Amino acid sequence: xxxxxxxxxxxxxxxxxxxxxxxxxxxxxxxxxxxxxxxxxxxxxxxxxxxxxxxxxxxxxxxxxxxxxxxxxxxxxxxxxxxxxxxxxxxxxxxxxxxxxxxxxxxxxxxx
Amino acid sequence: xxxxxxxxxxxxxxxxxxxxxxxxxxxxxxxxxxxxxxxxxxxxxxxxxxxxxxxxxxxxxxxxxxxxxxxxxxxxxxxxxxxxxxxxxxxxxxxxxxxxxxxxxxxxxxxx
Numbered sequence: 001x002x003x004x005x006x007x008x009x010x011x012x013x014x015x016x017x018x019x020x021x022x023x024x025x026x027x028x029x030x031x032x033x034x035x036x037x038x039x040x041x042x043x044x045x046x047x048x049x050x051x052x053x054x055x056x057x058x059x060x061x062x063x064x065x066x067x068x069x070x071x072x073x074x075x076x077x078x079x080x081x082x083x084x085x086x087x088x089x090x091x092x093x094x095x096x097x098x099x100x101x102x103x104x105x106x107x108x109x110x111x112x
Numbered sequence: 113x114x115x116x117x118x119x120x121x122x123x124x125x126x127x128x129x130x131x132x133x134x135x136x137x138x139x140x141x142x143x144x145x146x147x148x149x150x151x152x153x154x155x156x157x158x159x160x161x162x163x164x165x166x167x168x169x170x171x172x173x174x175x176x177x178x179x180x181x182x183x184x185x186x187x188x189x190x191x192x193x194x195x196x197x198x199x200x201x202x203x204x205x206x207x208x209x210x211x212x213x214x215x216x217x218x219x220x221x222x223x224x
Contacts, residue, residue, distance in 0.1 A: 004154070008175060016180060028180060035214075040216070041216070042214050042216040042217060043155075043200070043214040044211075045211050045213075048211065059211070073204075088152075090154055090155070092154075097204070098202075098204050098211065098212035099143065099145070099204070100145070100157045100160060101147075101155070101157060101212065102157070103147075103154035103155040103156070104154050105153050105154045106152070106153060106154050108152070110118070
């Protein structure tokens with residue numbers, strides 16, 4: 001079965017901390033995505049990657065960076081966490097562009 | 113800006129009834145996808161319909177696409193309590209930026 005695994009289900013961090021959210025897929029997909037989901041705002045694209053060491057900004061990249069050193073792993077980094085980054089973070093991967101994305105279970109991040 | 117907008121925002125029905133959710137979008141698209149999200153979990157891809165298709169079926173799901181009205185509908189027949197979830201449409205804009213844009217979702221409750 002296809003699998004996208006996010007390292008943490010729940011995470012609590014302090015303001016100013018550097019936070020790493022890890023995502024691993026086992027489907028040999030080229031494309032990987034990071035979204036955040038907030039009530040009333042839906043899903044918003046933070047960053048995406050179509051290849052190893054490649055990254056593209058989404059709609060809301062400010063305050064975030066990403067790393068893709070290996071095809072199966074796409075990391076989201078919050079350089080200095082702030083309370084407005086409290087959110088559900090969803091990682092996804094896909095084989096063909098944006099068609100049929102497979103999502104991880106999500107990481108609910110709370111920044112205090 | 114959001115491309116897809118679902119309607120209604122919330123829908124409550126009895127088991128066995130049909131559920132219809134609608135999605136409207138603003139610009140020309142390559143395809144439109146529907147996803148399901150169980151509470152607090154990741155999204156699951158349900159069905160993709162391309163811009164040159166008018167109707168598609170998958171099990172108890174029926175999706176229609178009307179490109180002249182820039183709208184799509186998702187019909188779930190003979191609903192079950194397990195269908196309780198949020199449903200999102202996502203559009204891949206033609207000639208636009210390379211990303212999938214999600215609507216805010218319809219929250220469906222199926223009462224046993």
